[in-house]
Amino acid sequence: MSQVGLYFGSFNPVHDGHLAIAEYMLKHAPIEELWFVLSPQNPLKNSGELWPNKKRFELLKSAIDKRSKMSICTIELEMPRPSYTIDTLKKLSELYPNTTFSIIIGSDNLEKIEQWKSFEAILNSYKIFVYPRPNVMPNAYFKHSNVTIFDAPLMDISSTQIRENQ
Secondary structure (H helix, E strand, O other), X not given: OEEEEEEEEOOOOOOHHXXXXXXXXXXXXXXXEEEEEEOOOOOOOXXXXXXXXXXXXXXXXXXXXXXXXXXXXXXXXXOOOOOOHHHHHXXXXXXXXXXXXXXXXXXXXXXXXXXXXXXXXXXXXXXXEEEOOOOOOOOHHHHOOOEEEOOOOOOOOOHHHHHHOO
């Protein structure tokens, strides 16, 4: 079974913080590959400042072009919206039956995982690799048996900051 880490995001735009986390996870998490899952719209975020899918894809493609073991997964762009992680995981598992998928998320997302569709099924069925984010209050899910907290570098950069500085 191939081990793939799925790094979900709108990557609006992709930045050095995303790439540093991806490199760290490839080195330290039990995965062989990392797929950036380009999301058309996070159902928990405002879509007002979302760049077009094609632009975000091209920027992501350019960012990982020469990086081995990284690729882009555009499955969510072809699925019904809003896009939910559980639906994507089910679809990928159908398409790639010889692959074990894990999720890579920031601690801010784990902090509010109860807002996710079918979050208990995700927690109970998939390994979740968590990187730190500032100002997060750990909850019971941080101790779940399928959750691994990594001591990845804390990145003080966000796509929102980049868009606001343009």
